[in-house]
Amino acid sequence: GGGQESAAENNVPEEETLSGTIIIAASTSVQPLSEELGAAFMDQYPEVSVEVQGGGSSVGVKSAADKVADIGAASREIKESEKSYGLDEYVIAKDGIAVVENPDCGVDDLTMEQIQKIFIGEVTNWSAVGGSDAEIVVVSREEGSGTRGAFVEITGVEGDDGDMTTANALVQPSTGAVKQTVANTPDSIGYISLGALDNTVKAVRVEGVEATNENILNNSYKIARPFNYLTNGEVSEVVQAYLDFVFSAEGQEIVGQEFIPVK
Amino acid sequence: MTNYEETMELVSLNDNSRKKYYWKNHLFYIFIYLMAAITILVLVAIIGYILINGIGHINWEFLTSEPRSMGREGGIFSIIIGTLYLTVVAIAVSAPIGVLAAVYFAEYAKESKWVKTIRFGTEVLAGIPSIIFGLFGFTFFVIFLGFRWSILSGGLTLSMMILPTLIRATEEALKTVPQSYREGSLSLGATKWQTIIKVILPSCLSGILTGLILGIGRAVGETAAVMLTAGSALGLPESLMDPARTMSVHLYILASEGLSKEKTFATASLLIILVLLINTIASKVVQRFINKAKA
Amino acid sequence: MNAKIKIENLNLYYGSFQALTDVNMNIYEKKITALIGPSGCGKSTFLRTLNRMNDLIDSVRIKGNVLLDYKDIYAKDYDIIKLRKKVGMVFQKPNPFPKSIYENIVYGPRIHGINDKQKLDEIVERTLKEVALWDEVKDRLKKPAMGLSGGQQQRLCIARCLAVEPEIILMDEPTSALDPVATLRIESLLEELVRKYTIVIVTHNMQQAGRVSDYTSFFLSGRVIETDETDIIFSNPDNKKTEDYITGRFG
Amino acid sequence: MNAKIKIENLNLYYGSFQALTDVNMNIYEKKITALIGPSGCGKSTFLRTLNRMNDLIDSVRIKGNVLLDYKDIYAKDYDIIKLRKKVGMVFQKPNPFPKSIYENIVYGPRIHGINDKQKLDEIVERTLKEVALWDEVKDRLKKPAMGLSGGQQQRLCIARCLAVEPEIILMDEPTSALDPVATLRIESLLEELVRKYTIVIVTHNMQQAGRVSDYTSFFLSGRVIETDETDIIFSNPDNKKTEDYITGRFG
Amino acid sequence: MKAYEKVIEKLLLICAVTATLSVILITIFIFKEGISVLSDYGMINFIFGTKWSPTNGNYGILPLIAGSLSVTIGALVIGIPTGIACAVFLSEVAHKKTAKILKSAVELLAGIPSVVYGFFGLSVLVPAIRQFILPIIQLFNEDASTSGFSILAGAIILAIMILPTIVSISENAISSVPIEYKEASLALGANRQETITRILVPAAKSGIISSIILGMGRAIGETMAVILITGNMPKVPGGMLDSVATLTGTIAMEMGYATPEHQKALFAVGIVLFIIIMLLNLFANFTLHRLGGQAND
Numbered sequence A: 001g002g003g004q005e006s007a008a009e010n011n012v013p014e015e016e017t018l019s020g021t022i023i024i025a026a027s028t029s030v031q032p033l034s035e036e037l038g039a040a041f042m043d044q045y046p047e048v049s050v051e052v053q054g055g056g057s058s059v060g061v062k063s064a065a066d067k068v069a070d071i072g073a074a075s076r077e078i079k080e081s082e083k084s085y086g087l088d089e090y091v092i093a094k095d096g097i098a099v100v101e102n103p104d105c106g107v108d109d110l111t112m113e114q115i116q117k118i119f120i121g122e123v124t125n126w127s128a129v130g131g132s133d134a135e136i137v138v139v140s141r142e143e144g145s146g147t148r149g150a151f152v153e154i155t156g157v158e159g160d161d162g163d164m165t166t167a168n169a170l171v172q173p174s175t176g177a178v179k180q181t182v183a184n185t186p187d188s189i190g191y192i193s194l195g196a197l198d199n200t201v202k203a204v205r206v207e208g209v210e211a212t213n214e215n216i217l218n219n220s221y222k223i224a225r226p227f228n229y230l231t232n233g234e235v236s237e238v239v240q241a242y243l244d245f246v247f248s249a250e251g252q253e254i255v256g257q258e259f260i261p262v263k
Numbered sequence B: 001m002t003n004y005e006e007t008m009e010l011v012s013l014n015d016n017s018r019k020k021y022y023w024k025n026h027l028f029y030i031f032i033y034l035m036a037a038i039t040i041l042v043l044v045a046i047i048g049y050i051l052i053n054g055i056g057h058i059n060w061e062f063l064t065s066e067p068r069s070m071g072r073e074g075g076i077f078s079i080i081i082g083t084l085y086l087t088v089v090a091i092a093v094s095a096p097i098g099v100l101a102a103v104y105f106a107e108y109a110k111e112s113k114w115v116k117t118i119r120f121g122t123e124v125l126a127g128i129p130s131i132i133f134g135l136f137g138f139t140f141f142v143i144f145l146g147f148r149w150s151i152l153s154g155g156l157t158l159s160m161m162i163l164p165t166l167i168r169a170t171e172e173a174l175k176t177v178p179q180s181y182r183e184g185s186l187s188l189g190a191t192k193w194q195t196i197i198k199v200i201l202p203s204c205l206s207g208i209l210t211g212l213i214l215g216i217g218r219a220v221g222e223t224a225a226v227m228l229t230a231g232s233a234l235g236l237p238e239s240l241m242d243p244a245r246t247m248s249v250h251l252y253i254l255a256s257e258g259l260s261k262e263k264t265f266a267t268a269s270l271l272i273i274l275v276l277l278i279n280t281i282a283s284k285v286v287q288r289f290i291n292k293a294k295a
Numbered sequence C, D: 001m002n003a004k005i006k007i008e009n010l011n012l013y014y015g016s017f018q019a020l021t022d023v024n025m026n027i028y029e030k031k032i033t034a035l036i037g038p039s040g041c042g043k044s045t046f047l048r049t050l051n052r053m054n055d056l057i058d059s060v061r062i063k064g065n066v067l068l069d070y071k072d073i074y075a076k077d078y079d080i081i082k083l084r085k086k087v088g089m090v091f092q093k094p095n096p097f098p099k100s101i102y103e104n105i106v107y108g109p110r111i112h113g114i115n116d117k118q119k120l121d122e123i124v125e126r127t128l129k130e131v132a133l134w135d136e137v138k139d140r141l142k143k144p145a146m147g148l149s150g151g152q153q154q155r156l157c158i159a160r161c162l163a164v165e166p167e168i169i170l171m172d173e174p175t176s177a178l179d180p181v182a183t184l185r186i187e188s189l190l191e192e193l194v195r196k197y198t199i200v201i202v203t204h205n206m207q208q209a210g211r212v213s214d215y216t217s218f219f220l221s222g223r224v225i226e227t228d229e230t231d232i233i234f235s236n237p238d239n240k241k242t243e244d245y246i247t248g249r250f251g
Numbered sequence E: 001m002k003a004y005e006k007v008i009e010k011l012l013l014i015c016a017v018t019a020t021l022s023v024i025l026i027t028i029f030i031f032k033e034g035i036s037v038l039s040d041y042g043m044i045n046f047i048f049g050t051k052w053s054p055t056n057g058n059y060g061i062l063p064l065i066a067g068s069l070s071v072t073i074g075a076l077v078i079g080i081p082t083g084i085a086c087a088v089f090l091s092e093v094a095h096k097k098t099a100k101i102l103k104s105a106v107e108l109l110a111g112i113p114s115v116v117y118g119f120f121g122l123s124v125l126v127p128a129i130r131q132f133i134l135p136i137i138q139l140f141n142e143d144a145s146t147s148g149f150s151i152l153a154g155a156i157i158l159a160i161m162i163l164p165t166i167v168s169i170s171e172n173a174i175s176s177v178p179i180e181y182k183e184a185s186l187a188l189g190a191n192r193q194e195t196i197t198r199i200l201v202p203a204a205k206s207g208i209i210s211s212i213i214l215g216m217g218r219a220i221g222e223t224m225a226v227i228l229i230t231g232n233m234p235k236v237p238g239g240m241l242d243s244v245a246t247l248t249g250t251i252a253m254e255m256g257y258a259t260p261e262h263q264k265a266l267f268a269v270g271i272v273l274f275i276i277i278m279l280l281n282l283f284a285n286f287t288l289h290r291l292g293g294q295a296n297d
């Protein structure tokens, strides 16, 4: 029927037989994007099924290394310790990390240093950063989270002694959970992927710069990170086709809906 | 005579030597009634809160359409299917093993050290927390056996989890079969196995069914172990090797990420209704059996 | 006379407790042998050695011989299944299976390989007639056996036992759970059955033993105190203890 | 003579089933009254109306009067607790609490407000002596009561009952679960106790009733057929049915 | 006996052993993955270390143990009296009909998946603690503060979750105390309350204790509900309103994101949890044995 027709039209012989399953193990920040990309890809190749697993950046890396998944997706730079796997990296998008606070908080602007101090636990009261006299409720992501990895690295919360996030931080296991906690807990502050930002929480300006795509692309907004796709060794035809699709104009357009395209 | 009335009646008597006791009596009953009332209230509060907020959002569309944008929109069709598959696999694997194991314990096992050991092993399995099952399923089925995150991995993990429940329920059911049935059958020259298959198992079928239904309930409600073994992919599973997301996992994700209050409540309500249904069926089965036995 | 079963020096232990001591007895073909004695004296235990129902109890150990048609039923290679087919048993409390009347009776024949519907129907009719239950239940054969009265249930159990064509029927206080009318019916049934079958019956009812049995054995503390023709036991026992028991001075 | 309890036109129903019909009886002070009759005739039911133990059963309805010291124990304002303190009860199966011997006996006194250690010790010693158990258990008062033999347990239960200083003791077949030796001990104990207490005893053992009791009431199907001095009932009953029962013609 | 009977018995035996084999398999695989961390890092450092920060290589799980224990103990403190009171109510105080209805309601409570409780806790209890309980506590201690994600929230939700276990097993135990005890007590002039507290409950204690131990096992093992409501803060708590992270929650949360080394550490946490549950099982067996022996000799 129709599938054959369109394949003939495109006149690309391999696509006619393109079928199989692609398993992507993605960090929660890359998961929605991967699902969108996967869905679009499947529209083009109905015989292919793209399965996107939730998980974390490390699991993305590990899954790719273990070949549990065809593609691992990480929302941070590959760590030194992970380089040994010898994975191929593809930066598919960029994402900013928004520092968000409960909408009732009065603080609009924070410096990188203030952010660092708040998350290290040196500043515990909003009054120290120009807010009202209320204790700061810090909300962080769990150990191993890509967002957390990127955030602590960029903001300097990670120092010579490693990740120094205050022990008094509430920990939530996903971007959504952080957002929900910050939205519901007075005097709280957290960080989430810019793509997930909505009006339930308030994003603060960092060093006076608003968290927007433009500001990230022009490098004025400092807290941003890459989204990586990782593969292990030779990839199958169908995975390669998927990667090609991601970097195609159509793929990057999908990226652009929530994140920052790389091409 | 109701007990509270009895107490009150006694309190009204003017008997000095027992005054102290009446006072204690009062406190005792107040405490008991209060605690019972709190428990019931909590039950009503939880179920009521969730159903009131959720039941309005359950409709045909919700049940039959695919979830979109991580469940923020759309329905939960693929999740219902995933739950179904996973439960079926879990039951299909554990039911025969569980029932036969129970038959062994109830009909064959002699009280030896060895039998005590495997009994203890069964009890231990029942006590292992689900997250440990999850860890195990992850290293064993997902990685070691290479089943990946799949209905198979999840189903096998779940079947291990519900095995003790099944064994226990079946064994209890077998114990209720009067010894006289066994004697009657054996005295007619039936072998032990014939006796079990033709007389004993049929006469405690409902007990076994109840066990199965309880097992299903547990499988449907499990979250942690399923997440680590069957994954949490949203797609419609098509084979045993596909990953799946169950309703409990979906509810967890919706709740923790705050994706959509409305869908969260709807999913929670559906889960409660499902459990209610499962419980009712279980007790109906038992009731029918009792009626049949009486007739 | 023909001793269908010969019991020689039978000793039985439950763990370390000796329940039967040096039992010697003959059970004669096509006669009714009654076992009497006070509670706990070992009547049931003895009865259950005759079809090896005691094998169900783990702690039981047995010494001595039980010869059925001159073959030791406790010999290694003796086929228990055949033994139990040959030696039927009726229990104190009627214990029909939770199945239909019909299914109860054909259970045994089916076990033993008869699957022909017509043959089974015949067996059902014949045995129910033998226990005089046919007229009462012929219209409700497919109804649950549990719906019968106690006396009917007990007769059904006897019919079920007859259906596998035993030669010997063991009965352990078969009427003690029944009312007087049902008891009388069973007693008169015994008189019919003894024409074809060898019957051993345990009873705590002296009158019953006197009425129905040909031979009586008196048990006391696991020993057979006296065993003889019923008339002799009841009119002129050898042993003082037997006399005391029968006249109700103890027990 | 002094009627400690006077039962007038007592009727008792379990739901719609009438278990006692028009019972009239006197129970005399410091005498032993035996209740006899076949199984299911209502002896236990009647006994349990005397300390209102039937109140435990939801379906029970009662009509008529039970006058204890001329006061109706079923009157609205009658104090059940006091009633039960005054009317002790001993059950068929020895039922000591799963506590120590000592704790079993002081349970009642403690309930009734005695907490003085010395007083409790006295009570334990006195009651155990009264039931002739003191010498057997005085060295193991803190040991579990469950470790005693059946007969000892039953005597302990009687001692436990005496510890709350009752005036009347109800006993429901107190020896039927015991062996002959233990039974004899309890019977001789009764002869001691009746000097201080009024005793009502249910028994299925005719000889026992004859041996120990002063008065006997014969129950049949929920009615009192005859009630009189024991000697008269056993030697020269008014009623044919009483005679039949006593001579063992039915029951 | 026919030959196939032997074969069948062997087959059944195999089925019966499956559960035990599973336990062995689970033990082997969990230990295989986690034992290296325990030995490299040091058992003492691992269990008594106060800093859980795997990305920095700090694997001290004392905060997690403290978290698990505090919510569990909290749940027991709330759940035991309530549960036993309910059991007494159902078996001795309530009318038969009421009791029957309530019993099935309690069973229903037992069947509800734990995530549902977690969700309820997250959307109702956590804000309620912040808004209503905190002000009350602040009356006594001005410095008190909480985000609502707390031991208290976890304890309450876990208590609700273990209630059905405690209630139904205890109710069973109390109901199966021989009626003779009750009658004996009443016949001595004890009233119902005295009979319940002095005779029935003590006589049912082994059943009640096993219900508590089962409930405790369930509380320690619970995962998802706890993640949603305790705040997951790996810090030794100082009070009821502090947030905590639990052993189970940490495993479930971090498993997905863990680097290989971190993952091994999580398996090691699993080993500790496993051992705690095993000890609890053994302890339960031992206690019940002792109590059972006492009751019967």
Ligand SMILES: Nc1ncnc2c1ncn2[C@@H]1O[C@H](COP(=O)(O)OP(=O)(O)OP(=O)(O)O)[C@@H](O)[C@H]1O
Residues within 6 Å of the ligand: C014, C017, C019, C037, C038, C039, C040, C041, C042, C043, C044, C045, C046, C057, C204
């Ligand atoms: N399974 C068993 N294990 C241990 N002892 C047993 C067992 N069954 C019976 N006994 C003991 O063996 C003795 C004989 O028991 P049996 O049942 O044969 O007596 P009985 O004469 O049939 O008594 P009854 O008239 O009460 O039925 C009794 O002392 C009994 O306690």
Ligand SMILES: Nc1ncnc2c1ncn2[C@@H]1O[C@H](COP(=O)(O)OP(=O)(O)OP(=O)(O)O)[C@@H](O)[C@H]1O
Residues within 6 Å of the ligand: D014, D017, D019, D037, D038, D039, D040, D041, D042, D043, D044, D045, D046, D057, D204
């Ligand atoms: N709780 C009850 N509910 C309904 N009927 C009962 C109840 N208890 C006893 N009965 C019936 O009341 C009648 C009298 O019973 P009761 O126990 O008083 O007899 P009994 O003379 O003590 O007999 P036994 O000698 O067997 O102890 C019997 O028919 C019995 O079935």
Ligand SMILES: [Mg+2]
Residues within 6 Å of the ligand: C043, C044, C045, C172
């Ligand atoms: Mg017997």
Ligand SMILES: [Mg+2]
Residues within 6 Å of the ligand: D043, D044, D045, D172
């Ligand atoms: Mg009675």
